[in-house]
Amino acid sequence: MAPYGVDKDQGGDSKENDSWMEKCVTKVQEGGKSKPSAIAICKAQLKKSKEKDSSLEFESVEIEVMSQYNSFREQWIRKEMQKGFTLEQSKSHFDIYLSLNNYSFI
Numbered sequence: 001m002a003p004y005g006v007d008k009d010q011g012g013d014s015k016e017n018d019s020w021m022e023k024c025v026t027k028v029q030e031g032g033k034s035k036p037s038a039i040a041i042c043k044a045q046l047k048k049s050k051e052k053d054s055s056l057e058f059e060s061v062e063i064e065v066m067s068q069y070n071s072f073r074e075q076w077i078r079k080e081m082q083k084g085f086t087l088e089q090s091k092s093h094f095d096i097y098l099s100l101n102n103y104s105f106i
Contacts, residue, residue: 004039006046020046024061031065032103 003013004021024042029035045061073094080090097103 004043006043017046027062028065031069032098032101 004018004025006013006017006021021039021042024045025035025038028038028041033041042061045064076094076097077087077090080093081087085093
């Protein structure tokens, strides 16, 4: 595990934080983000969870990423349908866009 430069007031690069960051970064990258972007997102989420004095809930990051994905997908499909494409065509165009840009969501 690599150090992520977690602020000392958030526990620094401890084994617990590094492990959490590894899982988070991997999951966010699966959502199509670059590693630097994933690290930034995860550091912000870690800071948020530490500020709330809550446990490190990885599920909250997963929910947030999937929520952003679903929102993006809905907007994409809506715009495609406004152009005159059917729902199925719009979904297909979205899948093609993800494939061409090497994005994958589980």
